[in-house]
Amino acid sequence: MFDQLKAASSTSSSSSATGKDSSRVRAGRRSFPLVFVAAVVMILSFGSNVARGDDDAGAKAFKANCVVCHGADGTGTATGKALKAPDLNSDAVRKLTEAEIVKQISDGKNNMPPFKNTLSKDQMAALAAYVHSAFGKKK
Numbered sequence: 001m002f003d004q005l006k007a008a009s010s011t012s013s014s015s016s017a018t019g020k021d022s023s024r025v026r027a028g029r030r031s032f033p034l035v036f037v038a039a040v041v042m043i044l045s046f047g048s049n050v051a052r053g054d055d056d057a058g059a060k061a062f063k064a065n066c067v068v069c070h071g072a073d074g075t076g077t078a079t080g081k082a083l084k085a086p087d088l089n090s091d092a093v094r095k096l097t098e099a100e101i102v103k104q105i106s107d108g109k110n111n112m113p114p115f116k117n118t119l120s121k122d123q124m125a126a127l128a129a130y131v132h133s134a135f136g137k138k139k
Contacts, residue, residue, distance in 0.1 A: 058130025061123050065115060066131075074135040083111040088135035101128035 063072075069080030074088030086093055096104075105124045108114035115124065 057123060058126035061119060061127040062130055065119070069112070085112065088131055093135065098125070098128040098132050101131055
């Protein structure tokens with residue numbers, strides 16, 4: 001009986017040494033889909049964080065530069081109304097493309113000052129995307 005155990009042990013260790021242990025190969029094959037799925041989930045969650053980061057950058061730029069006149073809800077503050085700042089929820093603003101909003105942010109319009117020397121192009125793009133998504137929805 002001792003000889004049979006010894007023979008079985010040597011067979012098992014020799015197959016492991018040559019890499020032919022089928023249980024290890026099967027276990028490796030089963031873990032591949034899990035690793036792949038985990039990688040896909042990480043990539044997708046990173047992408048959504050980037051998008052969320054852009055929205056956060058737009059919201060931060062809005063709070064730092066626009067709330068004084070346009071108000072947190074986009075309808076305009078007393079100061080903004082005195083300067084004739086448009087309601088960001090209006091049809092006129094809703095019809096603007098993000099490129100047109102970026103141009104107005106950059107160059108200013110009527111009583112709105114230009115922000116091309118204050119905000120980067122990325123900040124202006126994030127701000128335009130934020131204005132486009134946060135305001136102008138029919139209530």
